[in-house]
Amino acid sequence: MPLLDFFFPGLAPATSSAWPLLTGVPSIYGRLLCICGLLLLFGKYASEYFGKLLETYFTxxxxxxxxxxxxxxxxxxxxxxxxxxxxxxxxxxxxxxxxxRSNGRESHAxxxxxxxxxxxxxxxxxxxxxxxxxxxxxxxxxxxxxxxxxxxxxxxxxxxxxxxxxxxxxxxxxxxVKNKTCVFEHEGDRWKPSKSRNKRDMSTVIINKKLKEMLLGDVAEFLDPKTRTWYSTRGLPYQRGYLLYGPPGTGKSSLSLSIAGQFDLDVYVLTMSSLNDHNLKTLFAELPQHCIVLLEDVDATGVHRTQDSKADASQSLGQNGSPRMSANGKVSLSTLLNVLDGLASPEGRVLIMTTNHIERLDPALIRPGRVDMKVEFHLAEEDMISQLFFFVYDPHSKTVISGDDSKEELPQLAQEFVAKVPKLEFSPAEIMSLLLANKQSPRHAIASVDTWMERIREERRKFTRTNSWALDDNDGL
Known part of the structure; x- marks a missing residue:
């Protein structure tokens, strides 16, 4: 029995209690029943033992x-x-x-x-x-x-x-995922692949041409292996930060994703409202060396300019001077600043922050070293309006233009459209919505400009009145 218990722990007590039944019961059926039970018990222990033995030494x-x-x-x-x-x-x-899909429509089956x-x-x-x-x-x-x-x-x-x-x-x-941009989002303090988007060609992002060339050239120079060596030999942190600011709908987010596709980088999206200090530190520590960290609408994350910087610094420290979480359980400004340029920040990462209101940001967040280049996005001017027109009504595409319109008339129609749309008043996204609503006929788009402008301006006036009422209510509290 001791030898059996050595190979199959726990089996000896069961067999010792059944042994008197095998020797003292005269009935053959009782002995047979006990033998079958012992065989089943032995088979269970043997299968577990040999299974663990096989898994440990032979797999x-x-x-x-x-x-x-x-x-x-x-x-x-x-x-x-x-x-x-x-x-x-x-x-x-x-x-x-x-x-x-069949004929452009999804098959019901x-x-x-x-x-x-x-x-x-x-x-x-x-x-x-x-x-x-x-x-x-x-x-x-x-x-x-x-x-x-x-x-x-x-x-x-x-x-x-x-x-x-x-x-x-x-x-x-x-x-x-070839020809796709992988987007990662966070679940707690862990990154998780979220979706894969088709790479957006840089030519489809309609912004100022000089601005686009300058930004692409700077990113390409930073990602060059020679640049990494240059930073290393001088002991500088190999990181790059960009702040894209301007009115909504001017192409900040679209350009960020296009840059990722252009240089085959993954995008890691940070949603600051769902994070605390500990999670933010862990997420930055787990970033790969070459990636884009996208922090959209940073002005809406609660990281604002403080009236008393000393008070803010004292609130970010707990007992014995150790960092602590902000009172509302969200990310504190000091923690965000530390992860952007601290020791835990990974080498080779490209940080892109976007905002509609740069004046609301704390100067410490966008100082040189954390933000290396500030890029302002403007509302649509003449060249951008013309680019948008030819983007929708491409003379070299196979798209059928209905009515009396012809592709030979497109340059003249583009001039008419540019002349009717005021400069630096509407965003590229707003102009694109007008063109897409009339994508089959550029003449209809030109004829709809006046009605469209009046509708957009009225929506802005309503939005301004709503905001002013909200501010008055807050003042009365």
């Missing part, structure tokens, strides 16, 4: 964290394999990305097709003459959130086999 295993992009690489590859379609336990989701992936169990499959095991579980994580865990193993002791498989998953994933 290789790689675990993939849910919060890492490698998790998506593995899951996308697994879902493309035949064994995934035969899994007995699957997770079903609506696949909005692979809808098929293929509308909201379902996407299946193995879940809560093990799946065995052969790949390149090796037997692999894919395991995926869904557990209840912190604060009630569902967290997933995935791992892949194979029967063998060479870990390079698993690494080659994951490299195949990586190549498959990169093929899916």
């Amino acid at each position: 290789s295993k790689i675990e993939v964290p849910y919060s890492d992009e490698a998790y998506d690489m593995l899951i996308f590859w697994v879902c493309s394999q035949p064994f995934a379609r035969s899994a007995r336990t699957s997770l079903a989701m609506v696949d909005l990305k692979s809808s098929r 293929n509308k909201k097709s379902l996407h299946y992936s193995p879940c809560n169990g093990r799946s065995y499959f052969w790949h390149k003459r090796h037997l692999f095991v894919f395991e995926r579980k869904r557990n209840q994580g912190e604060l009630g959130f569902t967290r997933e865990e995935a791992c892949i193993s194979y029967f063998g002791r060479n870990p390079n086999v698993l690494r080659e498989l994951l490299d195949e998953c990586r190549r498959y994933y990169l093929g899916l």
Whole structure:
């Protein structure tokens, strides 16, 4: 019995209590029943023991964290394999990305097709003459959130086999996101891939040409490997920051995404309203070396100019002078400043902040060193209005222009349109909305300018009155 307990802990007490029954019960049926029970018990312990022995000494295993992009690489590859379609336990989701279209319209039969992936169990499959095991579980994580865990193993002791498989998953994933810009958002203090957008060509972003060339040239020079060496030899932090400011609808966000596509960079979007000091520090520490950190509408995040900088500094310190979270549980200004240019800020990152009201920002946030270039975006002037017109009514495209319009008349029609639209009064987004509403006929667009201008101006007057009433109510509180 002691030898049996050495190999199968806990089995000896059960067998010792059943041994008198085997020797003292005269009935053959009783002995047979006890023997069958012992065999089942022995089989249970033996299977667990040999299973752990096999997993410990004769298999290789790689675990993939849910919060890492490698998790998506593995899951996308697994879902493309035949064994995934035969899994007995699957997770079903609506696949909005692979809808098929016919004649520009989505086929009713293929509308909201379902996407299946193995879940809560093990799946065995052969790949390149090796037997692999894919395991995926869904557990209840912190604060009630569902967290997933995935791992892949194979029967063998060479870990390079698993690494080659994951490299195949990586190549498959990169093929899916080719010509796309990967956007990451945060869940708590972890980055998670959010969506992949088609790369937007820089020619489709209608802003001042000189401004665009200057900004692209500066980003290209910064990302040049020679520039990194230049910064390193002088002991300077290899980082770059831009502030894009101007009225809404002037192309700040569009230009940010186009820059990411132009230089094949991933975009990490920060939503300051849902963060605290600890989460912000952790997120910046986990940024890759080459990426774009996008902080949109920074003036609306609560990071404003303070009236008393000393008071602000004292409020950001807790007992013994240690940093503490702001009173409302949000990000404090001191923490934001530290992560932008502190030791935890990653090398090679490009920070882009956008704002509609630069006057509301604290000077410490946009001082040189944190913001290397401030770029002002203006309302549409003559050249931009002309670019927008030819962007919609491209004379070299195959788009059919209805009515009596002809592509030969486009230059003259563009001059008429530019002459009717006031300069530096409307944003490119507002002008684009007019052109898109009349995309089949440039003459209709020209004829609609007066009505459109009156409507936009009336909307602005209503918005101004609403804001003034809100300010009066606040003054009376």
